[in-house]
Amino acid sequence: MDFGSIxxxxxxxxxxxxxxxxxxxxxxxxxxxxxxxxxxxxxxxMIVGSVLGFVAAIHSESAWVGFLVAAVSGAGLALVFxxxxxxxxxxxxxxxxxxxxxxxGLAALLGQGYLGTKAPSFPDLHIPLLGDIPVIGPIVFQHDxxxxxxxxxxxxxxxxxxxxxxxxxxxxxxxxxxxxxxxxYHVIRTRLLAIMFGGAVAGLGGAYLSIVRxxxxxxxxxxxxxxxxxxxxxFASWKPGxxxxxxxxxxxxxxxxxxxxxxxxxxxxxxxSMSPYIATILVLVIMSAGSAPGSLGKTFHASR
Amino acid sequence: MLRRTLLASAxxxxxxxxxxMADGHEPVKVGFVYVGPIGDxxxxxxxxxxxxxxxxxxxxxxxxxxxxxxxxxxxxERVMTQMALEGADLIFTTSFGYMDPTINVAAQFPDVxxxxxxxxxxxxxxxxxxxxxxxxxxxxxxxxxQMTESNIVGYIASFPIxxxxxxxxxxxxxxxxxxxxxxxxIIWAYTWFDPAKEAEAANTLIEQGADIILQHTDSTAPQAxxxxxxxxxxxxYTFGQASDxxxxxxxxxxxxxxxxxxxYYIERTQAVIDGSWESVSTWDGMDTGMVEIGEITxxxxxxxxxxxxxxxxxxxxxxYHPFTGPINxxxxxxxxxxxxxxxxxGDNGLAGLNFxxxxxxxxxxx
Numbered sequence: 001m002d003f004g005s006i007x008x009x010x011x012x013x014x015x016x017x018x019x020x021x022x023x024x025x026x027x028x029x030x031x032x033x034x035x036x037x038x039x040x041x042x043x044x045x046m047i048v049g050s051v052l053g054f055v056a057a058i059h060s061e062s063a064w065v066g067f068l069v070a071a072v073s074g075a076g077l078a079l080v081f082x083x084x085x086x087x088x089x090x091x092x093x094x095x096x097x098x099x100x101x102x103x104x105g106l107a108a109l110l111g112q113g114y115l116g117t118k119a120p121s122f123p124d125l126h127i128p129l130l131g132d133i134p135v136i137g138p139i140v141f142q143h144d145x146x147x148x149x150x151x152x153x154x155x156x157x158x159x160x161x162x163x164x165x166x167x168x169x170x171x172x173x174x175x176x177x178x179x180x181x182x183x184x185y186h187v188i189r190t191r192l193l194a195i196m197f198g199g200a201v202a203g204l205g206g207a208y209l210s211i212v213r214x215x216x217x218x219x220x221x222x223x224x225x226x227x228x229x230x231x232x233x234x235f236a237s238w239k240p241g242x243x244x245x246x247x248x249x250x251x252x253x254x255x256x257x258x259x260x261x262x263x264x265x266x267x268x269x270x271x272x273s274m275s276p277y278i279a280t281i282l283v284l285v286i287m288s289a290g291s292a293p294g295s296l297g298k299t300f301h302a303s304r
Numbered sequence: 305m306l307r308r309t310l311l312a313s314a315x316x317x318x319x320x321x322x323x324x325m326a327d328g329h330e331p332v333k334v335g336f337v338y339v340g341p342i343g344d345x346x347x348x349x350x351x352x353x354x355x356x357x358x359x360x361x362x363x364x365x366x367x368x369x370x371x372x373x374x375x376x377x378x379x380x381e382r383v384m385t386q387m388a389l390e391g392a393d394l395i396f397t398t399s400f401g402y403m404d405p406t407i408n409v410a411a412q413f414p415d416v417x418x419x420x421x422x423x424x425x426x427x428x429x430x431x432x433x434x435x436x437x438x439x440x441x442x443x444x445x446x447x448x449x450q451m452t453e454s455n456i457v458g459y460i461a462s463f464p465i466x467x468x469x470x471x472x473x474x475x476x477x478x479x480x481x482x483x484x485x486x487x488x489x490i491i492w493a494y495t496w497f498d499p500a501k502e503a504e505a506a507n508t509l510i511e512q513g514a515d516i517i518l519q520h521t522d523s524t525a526p527q528a529x530x531x532x533x534x535x536x537x538x539x540x541y542t543f544g545q546a547s548d549x550x551x552x553x554x555x556x557x558x559x560x561x562x563x564x565x566x567x568y569y570i571e572r573t574q575a576v577i578d579g580s581w582e583s584v585s586t587w588d589g590m591d592t593g594m595v596e597i598g599e600i601t602x603x604x605x606x607x608x609x610x611x612x613x614x615x616x617x618x619x620x621x622x623x624y625h626p627f628t629g630p631i632n633x634x635x636x637x638x639x640x641x642x643x644x645x646x647x648x649x650g651d652n653g654l655a656g657l658n659f660x661x662x663x664x665x666x667x668x669x670x
Contacts, residue, residue: 007511123536218497223500259508
């Protein structure tokens, strides 16, 4: 086998980029699910974030404005889901699916005039000193800022969930909303905030696709990334650290299989194409030990 | 059933008088099934331009309907059945993977005419039509072979079907002809439309040294990825696929293959209106204008552009066939002898082409 033309440094570097949209979407959903809400609308929030972020970035000529708008629009769409499920007590699964379908349609409508245009450039950071370290520098320290923001959000979520009082309340609401309510915590308020956070981060993930990774807008841009994020949350047993491993594994094998193909390695292409999914599921299943939050997907009403 | 009789008589009346539905009958209903969204900027976009041209041409005499992003498989069958039940008279199914679904549904609706793009299964009420994209690929290869500095051409392929393999062979033969050192790196995306994956494939090829990206997938993502790479200091050229993708000119996009379906769709709709529709197999190329080459930009050196235009003229005039021997198969055995041109059908014909030509190093996925 000839691995000659694969540059391992570039491979590792593109792994981090390939995984970022999934990391973002998944960490948002993780918080939502830890609060006991199952939002299947990740794909919809991602694509709306990707189109609105893209449009904003084109008009403002600033990728940062694009990301901001994407986060706000993702949160806005999530708020619709939140109001429906938390106040009007609709079924979370059905509402989430509806949100995805609605998001896909809305994005197709909004994106009409922007097909085939390219996003404003979003240069990679070249972190001084760290970026100059041989091998590790180009792999880890020469990416665009969103890669690091994504990781910072994951670290922040871990810290919030495990080390703060707010995180404890959120987990309590997710494990047993009736007990949390009896203790005087605002179940619905906590959940709404979690849902909006999830939407904002999913919007960022979508915008990362349209502004950095692709970087153009086309209909159906997310092509199932939201569903992969949902699956990774479950397989990572609702733990932020494992979630990053899962997303990086998925991104890594995706990039690796393309590289192997381009290098002409004689493994049937079909096996290579399915490898990201299999590898991710295998590793996360072997690692998985945790169980779902107790109140996940259940409707809460204070009178019951 | 009543409506069908009505339509049949309407068609007969129109056929006699030559007036399309001027007598207040229902308009002819033409359906389109698309594999991607109409906003993909490539394959489906051009088919939809064909629909719009039909609507423009016939106005109220024709009603058009379409369903986009229909997966290849059982879903396609459902969509076609639904269209036929809703009274479509003519249904265009515009992706290779709709072949068997089209045949299945057509068997249940003998009165509805179907037209399947890029396939090879015909029936009494199923026509097949395709374009000789490989003619355009030959021109791309000719330009690519001379433009590449690294001598590595990256190729984003979709599915290992004859249409795609023909394109790879045609591009390779003509790149090799002008640049004996050229090498092709091929990635099979196993999708027609997945912008993120297509961009990833383009980036991978660029990282592995390719400075020309050819694509047989439908979105503009590889173009955008190449443009981003160029902004970061690389020099990568691309070609528009299925549609002009002129937004990315003058570079990275230096030329393109444009599928112009409109004249065919208008002709076939007219045939239904006239009542003269019958099952045919159409495979047109540059000569009828079904395959067009988009503007070659100034990023291409003048002499290369001139020789490419000469090749376009020769193919259009029928003087040159892109598969003219001597050409060997990948295993070294003779495919085409000196001066022989490839037949369309038959054992080693273009329609069922499933092997690479000599010089390509990868294997065709089986």
